Amino acid sequence: MRKAVILLSGGIDSSTLLHMISAREVGVELYALSFQYGQKHSRELRMAAWQAEAAGVCDHQIMDISFFSDLVGQGSVLTAIGSSVPDLADLTEKELDQPPTYVPNRNMMLLSLAAAFAESRGVQRVCYGAQAQDQYGYWDCTEAFVERMNTVFSLNRRDPIQVEAPFVGCSKADVVKIGLEIGVDYAHTWTCYRGDAKPCLACPSCVERADAFRGAGIKDPLVEV
Amino acid sequence: MRKAVILLSGGIDSSTLLHMISAREVGVELYALSFQYGQKHSRELRMAAWQAEAAGVCDHQIMDISFFSDLVGQGSVLTAIGSSVPDLADLTEKELDQPPTYVPNRNMMLLSLAAAFAESRGVQRVCYGAQAQDQYGYWDCTEAFVERMNTVFSLNRRDPIQVEAPFVGCSKADVVKIGLEIGVDYAHTWTCYRGDAKPCLACPSCVERADAFRGAGIKDPLVEV
Numbered sequence: 001m002r003k004a005v006i007l008l009s010g011g012i013d014s015s016t017l018l019h020m021i022s023a024r025e026v027g028v029e030l031y032a033l034s035f036q037y038g039q040k041h042s043r044e045l046r047m048a049a050w051q052a053e054a055a056g057v058c059d060h061q062i063m064d065i066s067f068f069s070d071l072v073g074q075g076s077v078l079t080a081i082g083s084s085v086p087d088l089a090d091l092t093e094k095e096l097d098q099p100p101t102y103v104p105n106r107n108m109m110l111l112s113l114a115a116a117f118a119e120s121r122g123v124q125r126v127c128y129g130a131q132a133q134d135q136y137g138y139w140d141c142t143e144a145f146v147e148r149m150n151t152v153f154s155l156n157r158r159d160p161i162q163v164e165a166p167f168v169g170c171s172k173a174d175v176v177k178i179g180l181e182i183g184v185d186y187a188h189t190w191t192c193y194r195g196d197a198k199p200c201l202a203c204p205s206c207v208e209r210a211d212a213f214r215g216a217g218i219k220d221p222l223v224e225v
Numbered sequence: 226m227r228k229a230v231i232l233l234s235g236g237i238d239s240s241t242l243l244h245m246i247s248a249r250e251v252g253v254e255l256y257a258l259s260f261q262y263g264q265k266h267s268r269e270l271r272m273a274a275w276q277a278e279a280a281g282v283c284d285h286q287i288m289d290i291s292f293f294s295d296l297v298g299q300g301s302v303l304t305a306i307g308s309s310v311p312d313l314a315d316l317t318e319k320e321l322d323q324p325p326t327y328v329p330n331r332n333m334m335l336l337s338l339a340a341a342f343a344e345s346r347g348v349q350r351v352c353y354g355a356q357a358q359d360q361y362g363y364w365d366c367t368e369a370f371v372e373r374m375n376t377v378f379s380l381n382r383r384d385p386i387q388v389e390a391p392f393v394g395c396s397k398a399d400v401v402k403i404g405l406e407i408g409v410d411y412a413h414t415w416t417c418y419r420g421d422a423k424p425c426l427a428c429p430s431c432v433e434r435a436d437a438f439r440g441a442g443i444k445d446p447l448v449e450v
Binding site: 061063064065067068070071072073103104105106108109112113115116117119120121139140142144145148149151152155156157159161 | 286288289290292293295296297298328329330331333334337338340341342344345346364365367369370373374376377380381382384386
C-alpha cells in the first residue's frame, strides 16, 4: 500500500499537492499534518481541515506547537507579539533576501516533525509544497534545501524518509494551473498573513497569490466571495 | 561577544560539553535548551537545571514538547504508553542497528528547535553532545549526520547556524575523562532510561554509563550515593 504524509498548511501549494497526489495515485493512503505554531490566526487551519476531508485523508492531525512562538520570540513578525505584517511594497531590498515574515528555521522543524510522524507509522514519504516563488527570501523553500535534507535522512539505517517537493521548480501560477485541472476548490484555501475576515490583498502573501491567479488566467474565488 | 546554545539533556555528554565550553571560552554567553518530550521521567531535566546553574548559563529554557510523544506514539519505548525499556542484554543483533530506545527523528527535531532558538537570538552555534558510542544504533548521533545537517544550515543566506559536536569521535569514557579534568560533578547527571530513585544499572544507557566510568578508571558518584 502506498502511503504519504503531506504537510498541509491550508494554503494554495500544500492543498494542490494533497489533491494532486490523491488524484494521481489511486488508493494511496494519505496522512496530513498541520501546525498551530503561534501564527497570528488559525484561519488557514480550518481550510486545511476542509481540504483534508475533501481529499479523503485517513488521518489529519493538527499539532499545537505554539511553544514555538516563545522559542523564536521576536524572531518573526508572524509570531512576535505586538508586531504587524508589513505590506510587500514597504519591504526594502535588503529585507527581500530574508523578509520579516520569515520564521527562523520553521520549515526544517516542520519537516523533522513530519518525518518523525511518518517514520513511526511506516510511511516513507513526506510531501512538502514548497515552490520556486517562495525562494525570493526563504532559503528553506529551495531545491537545494530539499536535496540536502534528503541526504541527511538517507543516513537512517532502517527507515530513511524521502522529502518530495514536486513544486520546487514551479511558479505559484503553475501550481494554480495544476490545481484547476484536478478541480481544487481554492475558495477553501487561505494565504493572507493577516487574519481578517477577508484577505488584505497587500501583505507579501496576498500579492503573491494575486500574481498567481493572474498568471493562471483566472479570478481568485476567495476574492470574488 | 561569543555566544553558544547547548542542547542540555542532563546526561553525561551534554553536561560535560556545557562545562567544557564554559571552561575553555572565558566570557562566553551560554544558552541552554532542555526538552520534556514525553519521556517516562523528568529526573534528567532536574539535573540539567542544576548543571546550567553551575555553569553560569544566562538563559536555560525547558521546552515542553510532550506533544511529540503523541506524534511518534508507539514508535519508541521511551515514549509509548505501557511499554517498558528493555535490558541491553535482551536486545537482539537485529535491534542493535536501531534499538527500541531510538526515538524517530528526535535529534533532528531537537537540533532544528535549537537552531530556531539560536537564530532568533543572534547566536550562530548550537552545541550537541553526541558521541561515538551512541552510534551503535543511532544514525542521528554520527559525524556524517552532523556534517550533513551543517550543509543544510549553510544555505541560510543571513544567519547560518553551525552545529558543533566535539565529542562525535570520542568514546563515553573519553568524555568522562575530559569532564573530570574540568571538575564536572557527575553526581548531578542522569542517564538511566528508567525513572526510579536509583539507576537500574541494566538498561542500555546504564550499561554504557558503567562502561564509561570503568573506562575512565573511576567510580560513578551516582552509584556510590
